Amino acid sequence: MQLEDVRIFVATVNSGSFTAAADQLQQSKQYVSRRVAALEETLSVRLLVRNTRKLTVTDLGREFYDHAQRILEAVSNAEEAISERHGMLHGALRISAPLSFGMRHLCPLIVEFMRLHPRVQVNADLSDRRADLIGEGFDLALRIGPLADSTLIAACLGDLRMTACCSPAYAKEHGMPSSPEELGRHKCLLYGKESTTGWEFVVDGNRQVFEVKGMLVANNGELVRDAAVADAGIALLPYFIVGPAIEDGSLVPVLESFVPPPLQLSAVYPQHRQGSLVMRTFLSFLQERLGDAVAQPAVRRPARG
Numbered sequence: 001m002q003l004e005d006v007r008i009f010v011a012t013v014n015s016g017s018f019t020a021a022a023d024q025l026q027q028s029k030q031y032v033s034r035r036v037a038a039l040e041e042t043l044s045v046r047l048l049v050r051n052t053r054k055l056t057v058t059d060l061g062r063e064f065y066d067h068a069q070r071i072l073e074a075v076s077n078a079e080e081a082i083s084e085r086h087g088m089l090h091g092a093l094r095i096s097a098p099l100s101f102g103m104r105h106l107c108p109l110i111v112e113f114m115r116l117h118p119r120v121q122v123n124a125d126l127s128d129r130r131a132d133l134i135g136e137g138f139d140l141a142l143r144i145g146p147l148a149d150s151t152l153i154a155a156c157l158g159d160l161r162m163t164a165c166c167s168p169a170y171a172k173e174h175g176m177p178s179s180p181e182e183l184g185r186h187k188c189l190l191y192g193k194e195s196t197t198g199w200e201f202v203v204d205g206n207r208q209v210f211e212v213k214g215m216l217v218a219n220n221g222e223l224v225r226d227a228a229v230a231d232a233g234i235a236l237l238p239y240f241i242v243g244p245a246i247e248d249g250s251l252v253p254v255l256e257s258f259v260p261p262p263l264q265l266s267a268v269y270p271q272h273r274q275g276s277l278v279m280r281t282f283l284s285f286l287q288e289r290l291g292d293a294v295a296q297p298a299v300r301r302p303a304r305g
Contacts, residue, residue: 003075006068008032009047013057014063014137024123024136032056061278075273089117091278095124096133096141100221100241101160101265104124106142109289114283120278128219133270138151139279140269144238152268155283157290159262161239163246164254171252177234179203180210180258187225187233190211199236201258225251236260265290 012021012032016047022029022242038197040047057065064205079091088215096107110122125138133141133152147154165174170187177183180201188199190212199207208303218224221241228235229250235242245251273279 001039001042002035003125005035005042007072008035009039010065010068010072011137012036012055013061014135017055018051018068036146047280077275086235088119089278090119090261091124091276092121092139093140093278093282095122095282096136096138097124097126098142098144099126100237101142101144104240105290110288112289113285116285117281133268138270139273140267140283143266143268145263147264147268150268151271153271153274155269155287156268157265157267157286160265161262162236163239163242163272164234164236164260165242165246165251166234166254167227167229167231167250168252170228170233171254173231176254179209180255183210183212183234186212186216189227189233189235190217191221191224191235191237192217192219194236199260201255201260203258207261210295216273238263 004035006182008021008027009026011024012018015021015024018029018033022032025032036048043064045064046058047064049056071212076091087302095106095110102123102124106126107126110124114120114122130143131138131141135138142157143154144160174186177186180199180203183199194217200209202208216227216232216293220226221237224235225237225241225245227233229245234254235251239246242251246253248302267283269279269283
C-alpha cells in the first residue's frame with residue numbers, strides 16, 4: 001500500500017468526487033480514479049461506490065478513512081518533528097481565503113513565506129465561498145466578518161476598515177446622503193448578506209443598522225466596487241477593495257461623518273491542526289506581516305469559525 005494512494009483516497013472522500021479531488025491535488029481525474037482503484041485492490045475491499053451522480057463511501061471505506069486520516073496526520077507530525085530538529089521547516093499547508101483579500105494581501109505573503117521556507121508546499125484556495133475546513137482538509141482559513149459558533153479555533157488578525165462610496169457621476173445625478181437614514185432613497189449595491197441585514201453605522205456613539213435596497217447583490221467585493229465605479233449606486237466595502245479607486249478619483253467617500261464599524265479579520269483552524277509546526281509558523285507570520293492591511297491585536301479567542 002502506497003502512502004500517496006492513501007492521500008488521494010482521503011482527498012477524494014473529503015471533496016466528494018474524483019474531479020474535485022483531482023483539482024485539489026493538481027492531477028488528472030483518471031489518475032486519481034486509478035490510484036483509488038489500486039488501493040481497493042491492495043486492500044481487497046470496496047472503499048467507494050461509484051455511479052454517474054456521486055460517490056458513496058462504503059462502511060469499510062468509512063472505517064479505513066478514519067484510520068487513514070490518523071495515519072496522514074502522524075506522518076505530517078513526524079515530518080515536521082524531523083524538520084524542526086534539522087532547523088528547516090518541512091511539510092504542506094492548505095489555505096482557504098476570500099478572493100479579493102487573498103489576491104491583494106495574502107498572495108504576496110505566501111510568496112515571501114515560501115521564500116523563507118522553501119521546503120513547505122502551499123496549496124491556496126481563493127474563493128468567496130466558505131470552505132469546510134475539516135471536510136475539505138484545510139489547515140487554515142482566513143475569514144472576514146462575524147464568526148459562527150463551531151469547533152474551530154480562531155485567532156484575531158485585526159480589523160478591516162469599511163468605507164461607503166459612490167462615483168462622482170452618481171453623486172452629481174442623485175445627490176449625496178447627509179445621514180444613513182437617507183440611504184433608503186438611494187440605489188445601494190449590496191455585498192453578501194447585506195441584502196437582508198442592512199448597513200451598520202455608528203451614530204452618536206451607538207451602532208445602528210439601516211435598511212438599504214438595490215438591484216445588485218453579489219458575494220464578491222470587486223464586482224460591487226466595479227458597479228459603483230460604473231455609476232450604479234452606493235457601495236459599502238472594505239477599504240482595501242475601494243481604496244485605489246478612491247485615490248484615483250473613480251469613487252468618492254459617502255457619509256464620512258458616520259463611521260461604519262470595521263470587519264474583523266480572523267484565522268481559523270481545526271483543533272487537530274494546532275499541533276502543526278507549519279500551520280503555527282504560518283499563523284505567526286501572518287500576525288506579524290499583516291500590519292500594513294489591518295490593525296493587529298494579537299488576541300486569541302475560544303473556538304468559533
